Amino acid sequence: MYSDDVASIFHFSISTFTPYNISKRCLKWKNFFLKKGKPLLLHESHIYTVERTTTTKLIFRFQNRDCKARCHTNLSMNVFLSLLTIHCHAPHPDRVPALQLKNEIKTRTVMTDESPSSIINSALRTYPLSAAGELPRSDGLSLTIRRQRTTETVDVNGRLPEKLRKMYRDEDFILHEDKKLIIFTTKTNLSILKQNKHWFVDGMFKVCPDDYYQLFTLHAMMTNAIIPLVYGLLIGKSNGDYNQFFEKLFEQDNFQPESIMTDFESGTIKSVKGTLPNVLHKGTF
Template sequence: MSQSEQPSSVKGKPTIFHEGYIYTVERTTKTKSIFRCKNRDCKARCYTNLSMDALLLLPTSHCHAPQPDSVPAIQLKNEIKAHADITDGSTSTIIHSALRTYPLSDAVQHPKNEPLMLMIQRQRTTETVDADGRLPDKLRKTYRDEGFILHEDKKLIIFTKKTNLSILKQNKHWFADGTFKVCPDDYYQLFTLHTMMTNAITPLVYGLLIGKSAEDYNLFIEKVLEQDKFQPKSIMTDFETGTIKSVKDMLPNILHRGCLFHFSQAAWQQVQSKGLTTKYNEDEVFRLNVKQLTALTFVPLDQIIIGFDLICDQFDDDADDLLEYFEKTCIDEPKRRGTGRKKPQFDHKLWNIHGRVVATVPRPNNSVEGSHNAIANRAAISHPTIVKLGEKIRRSQSKFEVDMTKILQGHDIKTKKACYRKLDERITRLASAFDLTQLDQFKKIWQLTLLFGLFSFLFFPQLVHYYVMYYSQNKQILTHQFLSFNKKEELIKKEDAMNG
C-alpha cells in the first residue's frame, strides 16, 4: 500500500495507518473501500481498492496533528490478539513475546499489563454447545471450510472429512487406539483411526466414545464403514477385550494384530505386579529371560510353544506366577486332564508379529501414541471441554492436511534415523531367517536374545544399558559356547556322513 502500512484491525474493523494517522473502514462500494479518520471529530477520508492494499486517492486534510506514537500500541494489541487466538501459551508468555520488538521511544503509550491480560482472556472466550448439546458451527468445519462432522449424538461424535475417508479407503493397513486423558467429562475416550501413507502413519478419523464396550466400538466402526466400500487388509489395536470383539464382529475378514508396544507394556506390568521388579533390576539372567518372553512375538507362529518351553527352563521357581500368566493369556495352558492345551485369552495370531516383520509393516502403534500425546500437549489440561478438544482436533487436522498433500506430491515427510533403519533391517533379516527346529537349545535362546536385544534398542531405550552390559561381561563365554556348539554340530554331520 503506497506510503501506508498493511490493513490491521481495531475492534474487529479493518484499519490502515498512513503518515501517523489511523483510519478505520467506514463502508465498501462495488469499486473501493472508504476509510475515515479514527478521530470522530475529524472528517478526513481515504480510499483504497477492494483488497485494501493500495490507496486510490490521497487522504483529505485532517483537523488535528498526527499521532504516530499511538500506532505501535494498536499494532501490539493486534499481535497479542492474533497469538491468543492461535496459540495455547499463557497470557504472560504471549505479552512478553509481543513486547520483544516494541519501540522504546513509544513506551509511554504502552498499555498496562492488566488490560492486555483481560483482552487475551476475552479473545479466548470460546463458544459452547447449544441447548441440545450440538457443537458450535465453527467446529463443524475444518480451517479450510470443509465439513468435519461425520456423526453427532450423545453416544458418539466423529470428526473426519470426505478426503480423509478417501485416503482411508486407498490404504489397506489401519491402526486404531484410544486415549482417555484428553477426553471431555461427558465422554470416556477419544478413539482414533489411522492409516499408513508411504512411511507415515496419519490420523484420519477421530471419535468421542462414551465407553469401551464392544457396542461402543461397533457403533464407531459402523458409522465409518457406512461411508464407502472399505477393504482393509489389516488393523492394529491394543488388547482391550471390547476392541478385539468389535473388530471380529465388524471386520471379520481382515488380519487383526495387537500392538507390540502394548504387549510389552503388559509384560512389564506383570513383572511389577508379581513383585519381581527388584529381581529384574538386579538379576541379569532373569532380566534377559523376561526379554526373551517378549521376543516370542518375533518367532514364527508354529514355533511359539517350543520357544516358550525352552525359555521356561531358564527361569527360577520364583517366576512361576509370571510364566503361568503368560501361559493363560498368550501361549496355551496344558489341560489338567488328557492331552492338548487350552486356548489362551489372546490368540497367537493376535500378538505375534513375525508376519508383519517379514512384510516390513509397522509393528507398534507408536505413531498413534505420538499423535495422542500431541493433542494432549496442545490441550494443556486433563479433560478439557468438548469445544476446546474439538478445536485441538481441527488444528491437528489442518496440520495433517499439509502433510497429506506433501505425501501425495511424492515428498517424504518423516525420515527414520539411519541407526533405527539399520536396526529395523536387522530385525527383519533375523525374523525371516529364524529356524527354531534346526538349532540346538543354546542357539535357539541366543537368537531370541539377539532379536529382543535389537527390539530393545528400537522401543525400550532404557533397557539398552542392561543388554549391552550383560553382553560385554559375558561376551567371551558366550562366543566360546557358541563356537563350541558349531564345532560339535560339524563333527556330528561328518560322523553321519561317514556312517551313511
C-alpha cells in the same frame, strides 16, 4: 488463642462486633469458578469455597478440609456477617498466584482464539518466581483450556457451533453426532483411508472432554508415516461403543482393509473381529 488476640488480628472489638465492609480485605474472582459453578473467596491469603447458601448469606469453609475455619458473608460477598473462625495453620500465599494464573488462562480462552501454548506462555510472563512450587503442570493447564472451550462452545442442545464443524478448506468435519458418539473426519480423510489397506487404532482417555470416556482414533500409513484420519468421542469402552463407531464409518463407503492393528483392549478386539471378520487383526502394546 485468646479473644483479645482474635480482636487484635481483625481490628475490631468482639463485644461490639457488627458487619463490616471487606472490599479491601476480601477478593472475589468473578470469572473463576469451581466445577459446580461456585465462587471462591480469598481473604488474607486463605482460600475459601462455598459450603452452603441460605436466603440471606453464603457460608464459606477453608479449601483444605483438614482446617475447620469458616466465614459468613452476605450474598454479594462484600460484607462479613460474623466473626471469622481461626485457622489451625499458617496461610499459603503461594497458592494464590496459581489460582490467579488459572483464572487468567480461563478468561483468555473464552475471549480469544489463541492457541493453548500462546495462552499459557502469555499468562506465565507475570507469574512470580516465589510461587514456583505451586505452579500447575503444563499438561494440566492445557487440559483446563480444552475443558473451558468445550464448555463455552457448545450450544443449548450440546452441539458444536458451525465454526467448529468445518475445516479450513470448508470441508465438513463432523461425520456423526449424538450424545453417545461424535465422529470427526472429512471426505478427503475417508478417501485416503479407503486407499490404505493397513489400519491402526488407538484409544486415549486423559485428553477426552468430561462428557465422554475416550478419544478413539483411526490411522493409516501415508508417505511413510502413520497419520490419524478419523476421530471418535466415545462414552465408554464396551464392544457396543466400538461397534457403533465402525458401523457409522462403514456407512460412508465400501472400505476393504486387509489388516488392522489395535492394543489389547478386549472391547476393541471383539468389535474388530465382529465387524471385520475377514481382516487380519494384530495386537500391540
